Structures are given as structure tokens and as C-alpha cells.
Amino acid sequence: MADEALVDAVRERALPLRDEGDLDPLLERIGDARVVLLGEASHGTREFYTWRDRISRRLIAEKGFDFIAVEGDWPDCYTVNLYAKGWDDPGNDAREVLHAFSRWPTWMWANEEVVALAEWLREFNRGRVDERKVGFYGLDVYSLWESIDVVTRYLERVDPALAERARRAYGCFDPYEEDVQEYAWATEMVPTDCEEEVVAALAELRRKGPDFRREGPEAYFNAEQNALVAQNAERYYRAMIRGGAASWNVRDTHMMETLDRLMRHHGPDAKAIVWEHNTHVGDARATDMARAGMVNIGQLAREAYGGDVVIAGFSSYAGSVIAGEHWGAPMHSIPVPEARPDSWEDVLHRASAEDKLLLLEGFDEVPGALDRRGHRAIGVVYRSEREAFGNYVPTVLPYRYDAMLYIDHSHALHPLHMQPVPDHEVPETFPSGM
Known part of the structure; x- marks a missing residue:
């Protein structure tokens, strides 16, 4: 006792x-x-x-x-x-x-x-x-497909050409029909994944970020965050299949990265x-x-x-x-x-x-x-x-x-x-x- x-x-x-x-x-x-x-x-x-x-x-x-x-x-x-x-x-x-x-x-x-x-x-x-x-x-970090959808719909409004490139990049996930376990198991069985595609999509969005931010800072922040979620969700689901501490750490590190982004978004005294x-x-x-x-x-x-x-x-x-x-x-x-x-x-x-x-x-x-x-x-x-x-x-x-x-x-x-x-x-x- x-x-x-x-x-x-x-x-x-x-x-x-x-x-x-x-x-x-x-x-x-x-x-x-x-x-x-x-x-x-x-x-x-x-x-x-x-x-x-x-x-x-x-x-x-x-x-x-x-x-x-x-x-x-x-x-x-x-x-x-x-x-x-x-x-x-x-x-x-x-x-x-x-x-x-x-x-x-x-x-x-x-x-x-x-x-x-x-x-x-x-x-x-x-x-x-x-x-x-x-x-x-x-x-x-779970919303892989939902976040991809937000990013592509945002880009369709502000930059249709970039939206088409994003759709091609995110198209890497199409064969898995929005089943994250099927995607994760596929990357375990075959040495291929969509990591480069989600990283590239986020980089492309950020490259034009200054222009998008001027036109609508809140909408851009939301789109950028969803692109970040897609990138880290892809990492998370691959790590989840392998087991151990890696998937937990991907998830909580993403949470901390998001908290930091929110603090910056709300100003220096947030x-x-x-x-x-x-x-x-x-x-x-x-x-x-x-x-x-x-x-x-x-x-x-x-x-x-x-x-x-x-x-x-x-x-x-x-x-x-x-x-x-x-x-x-x-x-x-x-x-x-x-x-x-x-x-x-x-x-x-x-x-x-x-x-x-x-x-x-x-x-x-x-x-x-x-x-x-x-x-x-x-x-x-x-x-x-x-x-x-x-x-x-x-x-x-x-x-x-x-x-x-x-x-x-x-x-x-x-x-x-x-x-x-x-x-x-x-x-x-x-x-x-x-």
C-alpha cells in the first residue's frame, strides 16, 4: 500500500x-x-x-x-x-x-x-x-487524404497550374484508395513510397508562399499546414507499420512543430x-x-x-x-x-x-x-x-x-x-x- x-x-x-x-x-x-x-x-x-x-x-x-x-x-x-x-x-x-x-x-x-x-x-x-x-x-497527424484535399482545393482557387502539379504529386497515393494501412503495408513490402512527392508538394507551395500570403494570409496558413500534415502523415504511417518508438515520435514531433507554427502565426507574444x-x-x-x-x-x-x-x-x-x-x-x-x-x-x-x-x-x-x-x-x-x-x-x-x-x-x-x-x-x- x-x-x-x-x-x-x-x-x-x-x-x-x-x-x-x-x-x-x-x-x-x-x-x-x-x-x-x-x-x-x-x-x-x-x-x-x-x-x-x-x-x-x-x-x-x-x-x-x-x-x-x-x-x-x-x-x-x-x-x-x-x-x-x-x-x-x-x-x-x-x-x-x-x-x-x-x-x-x-x-x-x-x-x-x-x-x-x-x-x-x-x-x-x-x-x-x-x-x-x-x-x-x-x-x-492522421488526416492524410483530408489534408491533401484541402491543399488541392486551395491551389485550384489561387494557382490552377500549381494545383495540377500538386494533383500529379499526390497522385502517388491513388492506388491505395484512401486506405492508409494498405499504403503503409505496400511500402513495407516494396521499396517505394510517396515521400518525395509530399515533400515536393510542400516545397512548391512554400516557394510561392510570399505571393499567396499577401493575398490571404489565413487561407495560406491553413493550406501550408495541411501540406505539412500530408508530409508528416506519410512518414507516420510508414513508421507505424515498422513498430517501435518511431511512429510515436513522428506524431508528437509533428504536434510540437504545429504548436511552434501557431505561436509564430499569432505573434511574438502569443x-x-x-x-x-x-x-x-x-x-x-x-x-x-x-x-x-x-x-x-x-x-x-x-x-x-x-x-x-x-x-x-x-x-x-x-x-x-x-x-x-x-x-x-x-x-x-x-x-x-x-x-x-x-x-x-x-x-x-x-x-x-x-x-x-x-x-x-x-x-x-x-x-x-x-x-x-x-x-x-x-x-x-x-x-x-x-x-x-x-x-x-x-x-x-x-x-x-x-x-x-x-x-x-x-x-x-x-x-x-x-x-x-x-x-x-x-x-x-x-x-x-x-
Whole structure:
């Protein structure tokens, strides 16, 4: 069982977490930081979304943060960005806009909790000049064909000749009929791939970038990002087939590259909020991921921005979660059992069966705090009866995060009851259960 001294220290240091006012100590800890990473221990827990929403609203309204970037695909999230900024009217309301998330697991962003955030962003942005409107973007790398389509449609409007060259380059993927696994396996079996084509397409777009940017900087930025996604998605899917740490690192390095681009896009004083799973935002060097040669955006952000980064992890002891029992399975509410004995969740629960905020500065001096204890991680695929054999990441908590928001009994979020589009791709490094 957990060390009593550690449990006592958590009990003494824990702060209440009941309403927005209880976030004051966290906002004070964030101070003038420019990058705030907000985690989650699952992709289907209501409280993780609602508390991240509350934190984000305060950061935007009180500290002038410029955008939220999430663990979602760029093209789908960009429709939310357009809606939040009141540009192009991609839908009548946020619920309609979020139907853009049509691939399994749809519930990650197509849920009532995100509807509320998107509507708040739109109202907050109303009346603000375009340059000061708060954005919503996707950091992920899965949208190979969707991003190719965005690039070619953009070029058809601004440079038909370049659009034709882009179509020829991207035509390398045509034999695979938008099946990324078929493409990836083909590159494993035969020494040929489309790497040169996607690199060339991005280079061609960037070569004419100064002209395109003058005519429409936001549209060009979107097109360039989609060309970058296509390039890195091609690398990711090839690496995924080969296994090991490479595909994970391609994905998180892409996320960090996208975050850097967004920071530059929003100006020299830009401030970013990142929403991703704990496995991405919690510093990999404080887990067994480092031993496997894996990096993540939490580590990369700390290395790039130093003291301007604050990382807050999330956790819960028991409750329910939206997930599927296998990839592509119907989503439903799944019970989450009480956490494994001697895990960080067990320590937090034994300190008190209440929701709490734990600031981790100086916590490394507490006896037992530097032990590697299991820290629950639930992905989009979850079988609660198997949790004893997985779903826990060995973690040195005070080195992985700057703060922990703990929910003693959590609840499943509210999906927008959408039928997902059948999809054969099963991304190896999607957190299906850690």
C-alpha cells in the first residue's frame, strides 16, 4: 500500500476543487507562462473536459491567451476555428459544426462539453478584430487524404497550374484508395513510397508562399499546414507499420512543430493552451517512455520554452468513461473500477475521497514522491476487466507535471450520438489503453 507519509503530505497540500474560484491557485502558478498544457487520463471523461474548459476560459479572459490547440485532426478542428471566429459560417451552430468529426472515435471532440466551449469562444470573439480572435486548432497527424484535399482545393482557387502539379504529386497515393494501412503495408513490402512527392508538394507551395500570403494570409496558413500534415502523415504511417518508438515520435514531433507554427502565426507574444492526453502532455522523461526512446509534446515544449511552460495533469479514482471495447466498436459508457493499489490514484484517494488540486512545486522533497508509481491512462479502446494488466504508466509525478487535478468519482462525457464513418486504420500510437 502507499506510504503513509506520502498520503499525509498529499492530504496537507491538497486544495479544494469545487468551483471556478478554486482555480485561483493554479492561475497564480501559471503566472506569465505562455504555454499551458492540460492533460486528461482518458478521452471520454466529462470532468476532464469541463475543468479544462473552465481553466481555458479564465486563461483567455484574464491572461490573454490566443488559442486552444487539441489532440485532433487539423482539417476538422479548423472548421471549429472558423465557427469560433465567425468566419465563413461553416454551420448554424457548434453542434452542427462538430459533425465534421465523422471518423471513429467521434466522441473525442463531437460532444456536448466541446459544444459549450465552441459557443463560448464564438461569443467571446464577437466584436474583436480578426487578429485578436481566439483560435481553435488541431495538432494531430492522421488526416492524410483530408489534408491533401484541402491543399488541392486551395491551389485550384489561387494557382490552377500549381494545383495540377500538386494533383500529379499526390497522385502517388491513388492506388491505395484512401486506405492508409494498405499504403503503409505496400511500402513495407516494396521499396517505394510517396515521400518525395509530399515533400515536393510542400516545397512548391512554400516557394510561392510570399505571393499567396499577401493575398490571404489565413487561407495560406491553413493550406501550408495541411501540406505539412500530408508530409508528416506519410512518414507516420510508414513508421507505424515498422513498430517501435518511431511512429510515436513522428506524431508528437509533428504536434510540437504545429504548436511552434501557431505561436509564430499569432505573434511574438502569443500564448497557447494545449488539450491532450496525459501521455502526450506529461513530460515523457518522468515515465518509462524515455527508456523506450519516446518523446512527447510535454518534454519538447519544456525543452523549447523552458519556464514559460506549465503542465497540469488530470486523474480520477473510479467512475465511468466513454470508450469502445475494440477499435471501431460502438461507443458506450464503461464503468471505471477503483484504481490499482499503490498507484498515484490510490494515494490521492486515500488522502481524501474528494476532488482536489495539487500543486507540485517542492513536492519532490516529500518522502516517496520520487517513486515511480502507476498512473492510470485510458484511451479510446478500454476493457475495464483487463485494467489490472495495463492502463498504468510508471510515473514520477512531480517531474511529469506542475499540477494535478484529481476527480475522485468521474463520469462519462456526453457524445453527440453520431454514427462514425467505417475506417480500417488503427493508429498504433493512439492511446487505446496504456
